[in-house]
Amino acid sequence: MITLTEENYIKAIFHLGKQGSATVSTNALAEAMHTKASSATDMIKKLAEKNYANYKKYQGVSLTAEGKLVALNIIRKHRLWEVFLVDKLNFTWDQVHDVAEQLEHIKSQKLIDELDAFLDFPTHDPHGDPIPDKHGKFEHVEKTSLSNAKEGGSYVCVGVNDSSVDFLKYLDNNDIALGTTIKVLHKEPFDHSIKIAIDGRELMVSQVVGKNLYLKEN
Amino acid sequence: MITLTEENYIKAIFHLGKQGSATVSTNALAEAMHTKASSATDMIKKLAEKNYANYKKYQGVSLTAEGKLVALNIIRKHRLWEVFLVDKLNFTWDQVHDVAEQLEHIKSQKLIDELDAFLDFPTHDPHGDPIPDKHGKFEHVEKTSLSNAKEGGSYVCVGVNDSSVDFLKYLDNNDIALGTTIKVLHKEPFDHSIKIAIDGRELMVSQVVGKNLYLKEN
DNA sequence: ATTTTTATTTAGATAGGTCTAAAAAATAAG
DNA sequence: CTTATTTTTTAGACCTATCTAAATAAAAAT
Incomplete structure (x- = not known):
């Protein structure tokens, strides 16, 4: 079982290191999570333990293939919910983030598949970011x-x-x-x-x- | 701040005692929460501390007016999400419960107001249960x-x-x-x-x- | 009215996630 | 190439929610 906190750390590593491949420093991760370096170290160890992250002491952290998949899945959910909020519930693009941060952790494959279809398979969220497909693939825009x-x-x-x-x-x-x-x-x-x-x-x-x-x- | 676990206990007390008014035994609550009586006692104390519950040792627990409002709000969210899942996302009435249990804890007043409007202000969920309005009021059916x-x-x-x-x-x-x-x-x-x-x-x-x-x- | 049974509470322990303070390693500076 | 500084890790503590085991109160039975 993966906890909510673990998911949030994985997401942060993904965003800090480009797609999770680059190695992220403990301090940078702690700052992104609004926590202290010691807490980040503890969590990094746990993620490495569970095979979501690559970690060698004093060498920073990056995501394993499995960790990247987790990250992409959360990002997919986050962005689909953002589209829902803006397209269907009259949210403006600056109002969606906090709510999507909560919704992205809801666990149900059917929910996200059906939501995707209900929204007519959107490819980008309201901020222009691409939405990964079920397999974690997404178009890279030359921006x-x-x-x-x-x-x-x-x-x-x-x-x-x-x-x-x-x-x-x-x-x-x-x-x-x-x-x-x-x-x-x-x-x-x-x-x-x-x-x-x-x-x-x-x-x-x-x-x-x-x-x-x-x-x-x- | 009210935690997820606290919300779930409050909901259970509400459902076990008719609308939270009747007093609920520690054992009954523990069973409903799939936990042990000692855990229920601890949580009851905390809820009483926070003024969500009335509690005297060995006398069972009931909800305060504040506790009932919390319960009704969660129930409102749960049932609105159930309607969403069935009406918009092709869930059947036996598939909605687990997902709604997660969605009911999302915190955003705008979200729930907009969802209510999007669903055209439904009065009952897919199982026939009435949906409380913003103020916790709902029709009582003579069933x-x-x-x-x-x-x-x-x-x-x-x-x-x-x-x-x-x-x-x-x-x-x-x-x-x-x-x-x-x-x-x-x-x-x-x-x-x-x-x-x-x-x-x-x-x-x-x-x-x-x-x-x-x-x-x- | 005492005993037995059941329900409830307390005490002490564990796990997850956090913190502060101190130690150790890596990096930068002289 | 030492010393100073920054970064990272460890150690020990706290809080929440849980558990088991033991103690206590209430209810039921004799």
Whole structure:
């Protein structure tokens, strides 16, 4: 039996190390879990014990194939529930995260299969992140952050890095949503702020925004 | 903060004592929770401490007004999720219980309000049990068990006492569902079995079935 | 009214997840 | 290449929810 806490640690390792393959430091994991390094160490040992994680003392942690499957399954559930909340229950994209964090731990294969069908097999969640299929496979989008986008280029918004309420509200307030076309007018070398155009309207955004907004070429 | 386990104990007290008002014995509670009397005692103390339960040593336990509200809220969520599972996700009435037991603990007022609206404000769950409203109020149906029904009387099935998979499958196999009209042809004094008629078809049912099937007069 | 039985409570132990404080290893600095 | 700093691990403790075994109270029986 896998506990709720174990699932959350596995998910955190998956997100910190790219797809769980890269090795994650104890401190980084502890910080992500809002806990202390000693607690993280204990849990890492347990996950290694149960064969969800690879671990050598002082060497950080990564996920085993089995651990990755667990992570992908949780992510699949999380993102499907997010789609449900937004499409069917009138949640906005900044309201879904906390609830989905709870719903993702519900255990029932039939539930998630039926939910998937009920939502018409969505491929992306409300933040533009891809939804893994039953086998943990999902399309990888060739996305770049706005900060890495080319001056003069034309892009489409495909996702966000930061899903915090504050950031998502900021985007809403500035009419930036998934699918919005964004032109990169000027990248300021001094403070790394960026001037962009949305539907012809010009907007100045900070480096922080640039790093948290994902685009694909248009 | 109320824990998952506390919620489950409160729910059990509510169901064992009629609406939580009647006093429930430690042993009965322990049995319902599939645990031992000593564990039940510990939890009862904690619930009393937190003002969810009334408790005097050796005198059993009942719910306070606050405890009852908690119970009704959980029941409301449980039953709304059951409706969702059956109406939207193709679950049958014998498949919903375990999943609803998990879903009932999700914390989000908006979620439950929106779900209620999405389901078009249902008043009863798939087993015929009434769904409390936001304030814990719900219609009380004047129901009797088949065992207590009058010989020669005509009734409508309005609910079940036992929601186990076995019993619900038995009902399905014999074409008994919510709303099915049932005539009581003969009550056998010897073994308390009952001969009934469903759509003109005759059926012999045992005392156990009689006690677990709820009817209202027609 | 005493004894026996049953129900309930207490005491002490265990497991999961957390913490603080201290020890050990790895890394950085001089 | 030592010393200082940071990171990680260990040791010991706490809290929740559980258990077993023993003690106590209540109920039933003689």
